[in-house]
Amino acid sequence: MPPPSSVALGKATFARIAHADAVFCNSDLLALGVVSQARAYGIDVPNQMAVCGFGDLEFAANTTPALTTVRVDGKRIGASAARCLIDRLNGVQEHSHIDVGFEIVERETL
Numbered sequence: 001m002p003p004p005s006s007v008a009l010g011k012a013t014f015a016r017i018a019h020a021d022a023v024f025c026n027s028d029l030l031a032l033g034v035v036s037q038a039r040a041y042g043i044d045v046p047n048q049m050a051v052c053g054f055g056d057l058e059f060a061a062n063t064t065p066a067l068t069t070v071r072v073d074g075k076r077i078g079a080s081a082a083r084c085l086i087d088r089l090n091g092v093q094e095h096s097h098i099d100v101g102f103e104i105v106e107r108e109t110l
Contacts, residue, residue, distance in 0.1 A: 005025075005026055005027035005029050005030045006029050006030070006033065007029050007030075007032050007033040007036065008033060009029075009030055009033060010025065010029065010030040010031060010032060010033020010034040010035075010036070010037065011033040011034075011036060011037040012033075013030075013033070013034070014033070014034055014037035014038065014041070017034070018038075018041060018043070020049060021048075021049060021050065022049065022050040022051070022052075023049065023050070023051050023052070024052045024054075025051065025052065025053050025054060026054050027053060027054055027055055027057075028053035028054065028055045028056065028057040028059070028060045028067060028069055029053075029057070030053065031051050031052065031053030031054075031060075031067055031069070031109070032053070032059070032060075032063060032067065034051050035051050035063070035065070035067065035109060038051070045065060045109050046065070046068075046108065046109050046110055050068075050109060050110045051067070051068070051109040051110070052067075052068045052069060052070065052104075052109065052110055053067050053068070053069040053070070054069060054070045054072075055069060055070070055071075055072070056069045056070070056071035056072075056105055057069075060105075060107070061105075061107065065107070065108035065109050066107035066108040066109070067107055067108075067109050068104070068105065068106050068107045068108070068109045068110035069104075069105050069107070070102050070103070070104055070105070071102065071103045071104075071105050072100065072101070072102050072103075073100060073101065076100050076101075077100050080098050080100060084098070
């Protein structure tokens with residue numbers, strides 16, 4: 001099964017979103033594909049289309065244009081998930097919402 005998000009999927013999806021002014025992607029890989037295909041179609045990112053990814057993967061700062069993204073603390077998410085699982089196994093069901101925060105890393109695609 002292919003990964004749920006990839007550069008190729010971003011490129012393939014572009015035709016359906018080419019008219020958008022802004023695109024928010026669920027991963028930096030997907031956003032990279034959108035930016036790449038937008039440029040291939042002659043669309044100026046960010047002047048004609050803003051693009052934002054998610055995850056702040058290492059390459060995001062080094063693409064051209066540099067990718068705006070949302071940074072989350074993966075270790076904190078993992079630790080919170082493990083804590084919830086252990087609590088659930090111990091019969092504790094108090095966790096209905098855990099805010100782990102995020103940071104918007106504004107670069108050149110927004």
